[in-house]
Amino acid sequence: MRSKLNCSVEDIYAYTIERSIPLSVLxxxxxxxxxxxxxxxxxxxxxxxxxxxxxxxxxxxxxxANCLFLTLSGGEALMRTDFFDIARYAKAKGFALKIxxxxxxxxxxxxxxxxxxxxxxxxxxxYGSDAASHEQFTGMPGSFRSSLHALxxxxxxxxxxxxKCLLMKGSVAHMNExxxxxxxxGAILQFDPIxxxxxxxxxxxxxxxxxxxxxxxxxxxxxDQPQTMGQTDRPSAVIIxxxxxxxxxxxxxxxxxxxxxxxxxxxNLREQNFNKIWYGHKAEKLRKLRFSDLSQCVxxxxxxxxxxxxxxxxxxxxxxLGPSYLNCRIARIRHRISVERAETDLEEVTHExxxxxx
Amino acid sequence: xxxxxxxxxxSTVYRIINGVAIVVAAPEGKLRTLNKVGTLIWQQAxxxxxxxxxxxxISQEFDVAYDQAVNDAESFVQExxxxxxxxxxxxxxxxx
Numbered sequence: 240m241r242s243k244l245n246c247s248v249e250d251i252y253a254y255t256i257e258r259s260i261p262l263s264v265l266x267x268x269x270x271x272x273x274x275x276x277x278x279x280x281x282x283x284x285x286x287x288x289x290x291x292x293x294x295x296x297x298x299x300x301x302x303x304a305n306c307l308f309l310t311l312s313g314g315e316a317l318m319r320t321d322f323f324d325i326a327r328y329a330k331a332k333g334f335a336l337k338i339x340x341x342x343x344x345x346x347x348x349x350x351x352x353x354x355x356x357x358x359x360x361x362x363x364x365x366y367g368s369d370a371a372s373h374e375q376f377t378g379m380p381g382s383f384r385s386s387l388h389a390l391x392x393x394x395x396x397x398x399x400x401x402x403k404c405l406l407m408k409g410s411v412a413h414m415n416e417x418x419x420x421x422x423x424x425g426a427i428l429q430f431d432p433i434x435x436x437x438x439x440x441x442x443x444x445x446x447x448x449x450x451x452x453x454x455x456x457x458x459x460x461x462x463d464q465p466q467t468m469g470q471t472d473r474p475s476a477v478i479i480x481x482x483x484x485x486x487x488x489x490x491x492x493x494x495x496x497x498x499x500x501x502x503x504x505x506x507n508l509r510e511q512n513f514n515k516i517w518y519g520h521k522a523e524k525l526r527k528l529r530f531s532d533l534s535q536c537v538x539x540x541x542x543x544x545x546x547x548x549x550x551x552x553x554x555x556x557x558x559x560l561g562p563s564y565l566n567c568r569i570a571r572i573r574h575r576i577s578v579e580r581a582e583t584d585l586e587e588v589t590h591e592x593x594x595x596x597x
Numbered sequence: 598x599x600x601x602x603x604x605x606x607x608s609t610v611y612r613i614i615n616g617v618a619i620v621v622a623a624p625e626g627k628l629r630t631l632n633k634v635g636t637l638i639w640q641q642a643x644x645x646x647x648x649x650x651x652x653x654x655i656s657q658e659f660d661v662a663y664d665q666a667v668n669d670a671e672s673f674v675q676e677x678x679x680x681x682x683x684x685x686x687x688x689x690x691x692x693x
Binding site: 250251254255258260305306307308330333334335357358359360397398399 | 607608610611612614615619621623624626628630
């Protein structure tokens with residue numbers, strides 16, 4: 240009768256993937272944002288965003304479909320004046336909530352309200368180690384101080400906070416300062432080295448992407464994980480990723496996507512209910528894809544160093560089964576780092592042996 | 598403990614998938630699954646049921662000796678109380 244504590248999360252994920260249960264959903268509540276980030280992937284096509292009643296109806300459908308993890312995001316989700324109506328409703332429907340925000344609208348009262356809904360985590364975006372480096376990307380003076388203040392306020396309220404740091408041109412050199420900043424505000428730091436095109440394929444954000452030497456520096460700094468992905472060859476039956484299998488995203492106008500990074504529309508919740516979309520023809524077709532369908536990637540010599548994202552591949556070339564040039568670059572760099580480390584290890588061993596030689 | 602009312606903590610959320618409760622407690626965020634009996638206790642832990650009533654239900658639903666059910670249920674509930682996932686009250690929780 241005892242609880243199976245620390246049970247295998249893999250078992251749960253295997254079950255939800257096998258049964259296509261949408262365990263995790265990211266819900267973009269609005270396109271609106273008070274920042275003007277040049278790297279933002281969102282494209283506002285001017286359509287009316289979902290009303291509170293529409294959002295509540297969708298949350299009912301997601302709960303019935305057994306969605307457990309719900310991330311409320313934007314734009315800037317707190318731009319919606321009904322944000323807490325949505326968040327409290329979601330909480331009452333039994334979702335494990337995560338909130339992504341830029342933090343600039345979070346004052347003491349809002350931090351308190353957030354704490355009252357017991358989110359699993361609140362992720363706040365920070366792009367640099369100081370105001371100048373952060374605000375060159377956000378375009379809003381004072382945003383660095385406001386975002387950091389939000390992290391501190393949330394921490395004081397006992398909220399688990401994540402400092403989400405998208406690494407862009409110039410910021411890799413300041414990773415240590417950013418680490419110190421996260422530590423100072425009591426947040427877990429998550430670096431992300433991948434700048435993606437906008438959702439319509441517009442490549443403007445790529446002006447901020449890391450060059451090869453910056454990617455090398457970033458991946459070299461990861462010393463607690465191997466550069467390889469743990470698989471030297473992926474059997475043909477292996478699924479490509481969890482997008483559309485136990486996770487999906489919903490846009491501010493109700494469009495369902497397999498993932499926030501994969502702009503392949505599955506259907507609109509203003510026209511069809513969630514189950515009809517999720518178990519519909521487009522989603523099922525996507526779920527049938529296997530790694531063996533990626534004709535170029537499956538025979539690539541860098542395969543074991545690659546974290547191929549089919550969203551990136553789609554945005555870069557329009558071909559969701561083709562390679563992603565950024566993932567290819569990263570795989571080559573991780574391979575090089577792996578070789579460099581092996582050579583360093585060999586040199587150290589040789590040096591030690593020389594010392595032991597009488 | 599037997600006469601006390603069992604209530605799920607506000608910081609927990611759950612879903613029943615394949616007859617099994619999958620529970621997440623904030624802010625820790627760790628997923629936990631409960632077995633069939635644990636799931637029944639969890640579902641009944643709405644603040645309106647005393648533990649003794651839940652044990653009666655377990656005895657009806659599962660092939661288990663009553664004393665064994667009492668011991669297991671008490672230790673299970675205590676374990677989750679210690680983890681701030683369940684709460685015990687002396688009277689029913691209004692609106693629970």
